[in-house]
Every structure is written in structure tokens, then in C-alpha cells.
Amino acid sequence: MRLSRSFGKTLRNAPADAETASHKYLTRAAFVQQVAAGIYSYLPFGQRSLTKISNIIREEMDSAGAQEVSMPVVQPRELWEKSGRADTYQPPLASLKDRRDRDMVLAPTHEETTTFMAAANLESYRDLPFNLYQIQTKFRDEARPRAGLLRVREFEMKDAYSFDKDEEGLDVSFQAMAAAYHRIFNRSGIDVRMVEADSGPIGGKDSNEFVLLAESGEDTIFVCSDENCSYAANAEKAEFKKPAAEPEQARDLEEVHTPGIKTIEGLAEFLETPVSKTVKAVFYAPETSTGDEIVFVSIRGDLEVNETKLRNAMDGAEPRLATPTEITAAGLVAGSASAIGLDADDGPRSRAKITSIVDDSVVESPNLVAGANKTDYHFKNGNYGRDFNGDVVTDIAMASEGDACPNDCEGHLVAHRGVEVGHIFKLGTKYSETMGATFVDEDGIEKPALMGCYGIGVGRLLAATIEANHDDKGMILPRAIAPYEVYLAGLNTNDETVVAVAAKVYEDLTSAGVEVLYDDRDVPPGVKFNDADLIGLPLRVVVSARGLKNGEIEMKRRDADDATMAPLADVVGAVKAALL
RNA sequence: CGGGGAGUGGCGCAGCUUGGUAGCGCGCUUCGUUUGGGACGAAGAGGCCCCGGGUUCGAAUCCCGGCUCCCCGACCA
Numbered sequence: 068m069r070l071s072r073s074f075g076k077t078l079r080n081a082p083a084d085a086e087t088a089s090h091k092y093l094t095r096a097a098f099v100q101q102v103a104a105g106i107y108s109y110l111p112f113g114q115r116s117l118t119k120i121s122n123i124i125r126e127e128m129d130s131a132g133a134q135e136v137s138m139p140v141v142q143p144r145e146l147w148e149k150s151g152r153a154d155t156y157q158p159p160l161a162s163l164k165d166r167r168d169r170d171m172v173l174a175p176t177h178e179e180t181t182t183f184m185a186a187a188n189l190e191s192y193r194d195l196p197f198n199l200y201q202i203q204t205k206f207r208d209e210a211r212p213r214a215g216l217l218r219v220r221e222f223e224m225k226d227a228y229s230f231d232k233d234e235e236g237l238d239v240s241f242q243a244m245a246a247a248y249h250r251i252f253n254r255s256g257i258d259v260r261m262v263e264a265d266s267g268p269i270g271g272k273d274s275n276e277f278v279l280l281a282e283s284g285e286d287t288i289f290v291c292s293d294e295n296c297s298y299a300a301n302a303e304k305a306e307f308k309k310p311a312a313e314p315e316q317a318r319d320l321e322e323v324h325t326p327g328i329k330t331i332e333g334l335a336e337f338l339e340t341p342v343s344k345t346v347k348a349v350f351y352a353p354e355t356s357t358g359d360e361i362v363f364v365s366i367r368g369d370l371e372v373n374e375t376k377l378r379n380a381m382d383g384a385e386p387r388l389a390t391p392t393e394i395t396a397a398g399l400v401a402g403s404a405s406a407i408g409l410d411a412d413d414g415p416r417s418r419a420k421i422t423s424i425v426d427d428s429v430v431e432s433p434n435l436v437a438g439a440n441k442t443d444y445h446f447k448n449g450n451y452g453r454d455f456n457g458d459v460v461t462d463i464a465m466a467s468e469g470d471a472c473p474n475d476c477e478g479h480l481v482a483h484r485g486v487e488v489g490h491i492f493k494l495g496t497k498y499s500e501t502m503g504a505t506f507v508d509e510d511g512i513e514k515p516a517l518m519g520c521y522g523i524g525v526g527r528l529l530a531a532t533i534e535a536n537h538d539d540k541g542m543i544l545p546r547a548i549a550p551y552e553v554y555l556a557g558l559n560t561n562d563e564t565v566v567a568v569a570a571k572v573y574e575d576l577t578s579a580g581v582e583v584l585y586d587d588r589d590v591p592p593g594v595k596f597n598d599a600d601l602i603g604l605p606l607r608v609v610v611s612a613r614g615l616k617n618g619e620i621e622m623k624r625r626d627a628d629d630a631t632m633a634p635l636a637d638v639v640g641a642v643k644a645a646l647l
Numbered sequence: 648c649g650g651g652g653a654g655u656g657g658c659g660c661a662g663c664u665u666g667g668u669a670g671c672g673c674g675c676u677u678c679g680u681u682u683g684g685g686a687c688g689a690a691g692a693g694g695c696c697c698c699g700g701g702u703u704c705g706a707a708u709c710c711c712g713g714c715u716c717c718c719c720g721a722c723c724a
Contacts, residue, residue: 079673079685080659084717095658104716176724210648210722218723226724264724274724285723490724522724559682593684600684611683621683 068551069573070586070598075110077598087283089533090215092542096602098529098550105212105220112602113529115550117223120525121202123254123547124225131247133198133227138180140204144170146179150501161208173206178494178520181228182502189516192232192508196240200227202525214283216530217486223525230499230516232508237493237517241273244491244521248277251523252488256545257532259488262288263300265375276301277489277523281534284486289466293478303375306462307470307480309367310343312432318448325403325445331368334436334445342368345436346429346449348404350389353381359419361389365405365457366426366464367435373465380424380459393419403444405437407455425457426464486531487524494518542603543625551584552646554604556595558611560588569610572620572638576608579639581646600625606645608638 075097082101085091093099098113109117125135144162147153153160153172161173174180181199188194202225209220216222229240245261252259257279264276278288278301289305291298300306328334335342345368352360362381366372377386394401398419429435430451437449449455472478499505499515508514529548536543546552553576557569573585584604586595592611599607609621609630620638622645623630633641 076657076674078658082717083659084653086718101716207723211718211720213718224724276724487724492724520724524724561682589682591682591684591686593682593686596684598685609683613683 068584070584071588073111073584075112077601085215087214087217087534088537089217089283089530092533092537092601092603093215093530096542099216101215105209105218107216107219107221107526109526112550116529116544116548117525119548119550120255120528121223121225124202124251124523124525127247127251127254128200128225128227131198131243133200133229133247135201136181136184136199137201137203138174138177138184140174140206141171142174142180144172146183147172150179150182150498152179161206173208175205175207176224176520176522177201177203177226178228178498178518179502181520182498182504182518185228185230185499185516186502186504189230189504189506192506194506195516196229196231196236198227198229198240198244200225200521214530216526217283217534218285219526222527225523225525227521229519229521230504231519232506232514233517237495237519241491241493241519244519245275248489248491248521248523252277254547255528255532256547257528257535260288260290260299260485262290263304264490265301265303265379273493275491276487277491278483278485279488279528279531279535280483280485281531282484283534284484284531286485286487288483288485289468289470289480290483291472291474291476291478292481293472293476296472296474296476296478298472298474298476298478300466302466302482303373305466305480306473307464307466308473309370309428309431309464310471312343315433317450317453318434320407320449320454321447323445323447324443326443328403328443328445329401335368340436344368344432344434346405346432348399348438350394350399350401350404351377351381351386352389352393353386359393361393361399361419361421362386363399363404363421363423364426364463365423365429365455367428367432370426370428370464371467372426372463376461376463376465377424380461380463381422400438400440400442403438403442404440405446405449405455407437407446407449408440422459423455423457424459424461424463425451427460427462428464430457430460486527486534488528488531489521489523491521492519494520537603540597541601544603544605546605546646549604550602551582551604552606553581553583553642554586554599554602554607555583556586556592556599556607556609558592558595558609560590562612564615565610565612568615568635572608572610572635575639576642579643581639581642606642608642 077097078095081091081095085094097110099107099109101107163171165171205224206221212218212220231237231240259277259279261275261277264274287302289300328337331342331345331347346365347368349364349372351362374386433450434448437446468482470480496515499518504516505513533542557565559565576583603625605625607623614620618635619632620635621630622633
């Protein structure tokens with residue numbers, strides 16, 4: 068492609084509202100153009116990169132045995148009512164009406180559609196397994212799109228859905244997709260880590276995210292510091308070994324006066340005891356609660372509540388912090404509360420529906436300092452089981468950097484920022500049951516299929532790659548996803564020889580199968596060098612009067628500091644070698 | 648949805664406080680010079696000043712209402 072004929076102009080200044088590197092460079096290099104908040108057009112360079120990523124995905128999905136299909140973006144709301152997500156997926160689910168006033172939605176994901184398709188074609192265990200995928204537009208009316216292509220409302224996604232007859236089959240399908248994902252990201256030239264993750268509103272039990280490490284990422288992940296340990300998890304999901312409390316004989320409960328003490332830190336200081344020897348109470352309510360429901364969370368004073376884990380402990384109900392009014396109405400004393408005495412006559416449970424959720428750290432720790440449920444008083448020597456109980460006892464603690472790895476290793480957790488570029492889920496029978504994707508098994512019994520689903524955000528992958536690979540001059544694109552492989556520039560455009568040789572090099576490289584962007588513009592060298600750096604193609608080739616004197620051309624990899632000279636006679640061989 | 652900020656040629660910005668019908672840099676057009684890190688000279692083209700209403704002889708500027716975009720948070724495959 069001759070740059071003089073290529074549609075789209077590079078910009079010297081980024082739009083003022085672009086803040087992240089990928090947003091600035093994708094805009095400046097004419098890869099994308101914003102149309103509305105979170106809605107973008109792809110210009111030729113951006114589209115070429117997108118197509119390259121899509122092709123890699125397509126090849127790997129095909130070779131993993133998945134079959135490509137295409138499903139509609141606009142679909143009847145009915146489909147979503149059947150799965151029960153018409154209301155729970157709001158508001159990202161965008162709705163509209165057609166001309167006959169029928170309710171339609173813009174699909175944010177395609178579990179419903181795929182399962183509907185599977186249901187019509189699935190009868191026997193002999194039909195299983197199969198895996199259907201598409202690379203197609205999704206629309207999610209996100210509350211806050213941000214950072215250019217990193218979080219948008221309309222985007223291309225590869226989504227795949229596997230169907231199996233049993234758990235073992237699902238395991239096989241899931242592992243095959245995980246392996247395909249690793250190959251896709253390797254081939255794309257980017258370093259992506261697979262981490263354990265929470266399933267969120269998609270549902271199901273196991274899920275893994277693929278995260279590209281980058282400071283501007285929205286996600287925090289924890290990775291074990293031990294090289295021999297593979298533990299890595301999203302902060303929402305991350306587990307850790309809670310430091311064991313010293314075993315002690317349980318002592319008698321003792322009430323102490325703690326005037327003016329409202330915080331755990333203040334309490335620990337006042338009683339000269341470590342915060343890990345206290346239990347703190349945090350009050351939540353299900354988001355849908357109208358005010359008479361309290362989730363009473365007890366967790367050791369040195370730990371914080373992980374609201375994603377808490378949501379799972381609440382059977383998926385979204386937790387929100389309880390209001391002071393709700394807390395007081397239930398007879399709870401903020402600052403001096405504990406689960407001790409929840410069931411007392413005229414106690415909190417006689418006034419509100421209270422669920423006691425206790426972090427497992429509390430169970431293991433004897434003789435804790437806890438609130439006495441009256442202002443300015445606390446108990447010493449509170450013991451789980453004797454003095455208070457939980458309706459649910461589980462891990463609801465937030466991991467933080469330095470915590471011990473949950474695996475049997477010597478490592479600790481190290482925090483990284485990252486961008487989620489892929490996510491794979493074991494869905495189980497959540498959709499097959501509601502949508503009727505069932506089959507008759509060998510034993511003659513009708514069963515729902517076991518499903519998995521697997522997504523990659525194509526545009527986000529491009530943006531994330533730039534977040535992870537850029538310098539102050541522009542992008543540094545991996546060869547596999549760069550719009551072209553070589554940026555060829557002829558410098559002295561008033562020198563007929565240079566122009567002729569550059570054109571010849573362009574022809575030779577192109578016919579040798581190298582993808583060349585030929586900067587044939589009549590502009591000063593500095594402009595060409597700056598655009599080459601901005602667009603970030605893997606290799607820059609320069610034809611100049613200076614080099615031609617020695618029969619040489621110059622080559623510089625975008626990811627290298629220095630240029631090298633190569634003989635003009637072997638330009639094709641030299642370029643191919645330099646690209647590797 | 649809560650908080651903050653911004654809308655003026657394609658991009659970046661000034662002008663607004665103190666009303667008088669718009670200016671700068673880059674980019675664009677033409678001619679000439681120039682050619683290894685965003686060149687120079689000369690001459691040009693290009694603007695419903697986000698939208699609607701109001702005040703005024705007169706509004707980019709003041710007042711009211713609205714829309715859009717960005718950032719932080721909430722939220723979020």
C-alpha cells in the first residue's frame with residue numbers, strides 16, 4: 068500500500084480527551100475514529116489489524132474442532148425472558164421496539180441464541196459434543212465506556228459455546244478451548260496470563276480469565292512469586308493462606324469499657340492487641356432489599372471483605388452496604404457490633420431478617436475482641452461456636468499483595484494490573500435447562516447438555532496490546548497483528564534514483580509476499596520517521612541517497628534501538644530475516 | 648446513577664471576567680526553495696462559536712433550559 072493513497076491521516080496531536088496510550092495512538096495513527104461514547108469506526112489500518120487477529124482466532128478455533136456460525140445482533144426479547152436474563156442482565160441489555168411494537172434487544176452475548184439453536188438440533192447423545200463459535204458484533208450499554216477501545220459499548224467478539232453430554236466431556240471441551248486460547252495469544256505475539264476468575268452474571272462454576280499485563284488495565288490480578296507455582300487469580304477470586312492464629316485455651320468472655328472507640332485500629336491500640344485478634348462487623352443488605360434485611364458479616368480485623376466472594380456467599384444477590392437507618396432499625400450498634408447476642412430475646416433478629424456470614428478466619432481464631440453491641444463497650448475472648456455462630460461460614464476475604472499463596476509453596480501473592488482479553492466459563496446446565504437443550508442419553512433418559520462458553524474481545528485485544536507495547540513515540544506492534552509488516556520510506560524525493568529504487572524495493576517486497584506500507588509522500592524525512600514510529604510496524608526500511616552510495620538500504624526494527632545496513636541486492640532476504 | 652471538567656475551522660488551543668459579529672499553531676490549496684528526525688518564504692481556502700429560548704440597539708461572551716463528550720466513583724464476560 069502506498070501511504071499517499073491510504074485512507075486516513077496521522078495526527079500530530081491526539082484528541083484532548085484521549086488519555087490512555089492505546090486511545091491516543093489508535094486515534095493519532097488513524098486506526099479508529101470515535102462516533103459516540105464507546106462506539107468506534109475502524110479505519111483501514113485498524114480494520115487490517117482486527118482482521119489479522121480474527122483470522123488467527125478463526126484458524127485456532129477451527130483446528131480445535133469448533134464450527135463457525137453467525138447469530139443475529141437484533142433478537143426478540145422473548146429469548147431472554149426464557150433464560151431469565153431479560154431483567155437480571157439490565158442495564159447493559161439494550162432494548163428497542165420494531166415497527167409492530169415487538170420488544171427486541173441488541174445482543175450483548177449469545178448464550179440464549181446458541182442454546183436456542185442447539186435445542187433445535189440436539190436429540191441424542193450421538194449428536195454430542197459440538198462447539199459453535201462466531202466472530203460478531205456485540206452491543207452492551209455499559210454505564211461508563213472508557214479509555215478508547217478498552218471498554219466500549221459496541222465491539223467485535225469471538226464467542227464460542229460447547230455442548231457435552233457429561234462433566235467429563237465438558238472438562239475436555241474446556242481444556243481444548245484453554246489450549247486454543249494460549250495458542251491464539253502466542254501467535255498474536257502477546258504475553259497473556261491465564262488466571263482463575265469469578266463467573267459474574269454469566270453464571271457457572273469454573274472460569275478462567277486471560278489477562279494481558281498492563282498498568283492501565285482495569286483488573287488487578289495476583290500471581291504467586293514462586294517460579295514453580297502456577298497460581299494466578301483475579302483479585303475478585305484470589306485465595307490466600309490466612310496466617311494461622313496461635314492456639315490458645317478459650318478464656319471467659321469479658322466485657323470491657325472502650326470509650327469513644329469506633330474503629331478496629333483504635334480498638335486494637337486501646338486494648339494493646341493486634342488487629343488480627345479482633346473481629347469486625349460489616350453490614351450489608353441485598354441490593355433489592357427494602358430495608359428489613361441485613362447481612363451481618365464478621366471478618367477478622369486485619370482482613371477486608373471481598374464483595375464478589377460475599378455475593379457468592381449470598382447466593383448471587385448483589386450486596387450493598389446497609390444504610391445507618393437500616394442498621395439502627397435492626398438494633399445494631401455500628402462501631403460496637405458483633406454477632407454475639409444476635410439471637411438474644413429482643414435482639415437484632417427479633418427486629419430484622421439477619422443472615423450471619425462469617426469469614427473462615429474468624430472460626431480459626433480464639434479469644435477475639437468483638438463488639439458488645441452497646442456504645443463504648445467491647446468483649447474480650449469471643450470464640451466462634453461458643454459465643455456466636457454463622458449461617459454461612461466461608462472465605463469472603465480480599466487478598467492483598469504479600470499474602471501467602473494458597474498452594475503448597477513458599478510463595479506470596481504479587482499484584483499486577485491487567486486487561487481481560489478473554490474469559491472461559493464452565494456454564495453447566497444453567498442455559499440448557501431453561502432453554503430446553505436436552506438429549507436422550509444412552510440410558511434412555513432425557514438430560515440437559517453441559518455447556519461451556521468462551522469469549523475474546525477482538526478490539527480490546529488490539530488496544531491491550533498497545534497498552535503493553537508502546538513508547539513515547541508510538542505503538543510497537545507484534546508482526547502478527549500489525550496492519551503491515553514493513554514501513555518503507557524513500558527519503559530524498561527530489562532524487563530520481565532514490566525514488567526509483569524505493570519503488571522497486573516496494574515492488575520486490577510486495578511480490579515476495581511481504582506486506583509493505585510504502586511512504587511515497589513528498590514530505591521531509593522527519594515526518595516519515597515520526598509516522599513510522601507512531602504506526603509502529605515491526606520493521607522500517609529506508610532508501611536514501613546516503614545508503615545508495617554504498618549500495619545499501621537501512622533496516623530498523625521498531626523494538627530495537629539501532630538500525631542496520633543491508634545490501635540492496637538482497638533486500639528481500641534481508642527484510643525477511645529481520646522480520647523474524 | 649453520584650462527583651468533577653469540557654464543547655470555538657480537520658486536530659490542539661486563545662478570546663468569555665469587563666457584550667460591538669472570531670484569532671493563533673498544526674494540517675489543507677497554489678508557487679518557489681528545501682530533503683536523515685515533525686523545513687522555509689509568499690499567496691490562499693475553510694467557522695450554524697453544541698442546541699433552543701431569553702436579556703440587549705447588539706451575544707462566542709450575560710441569564711434559563713437541554714444535548715453531547717471526557718475523567719473519578721458506583722457498575723461491568
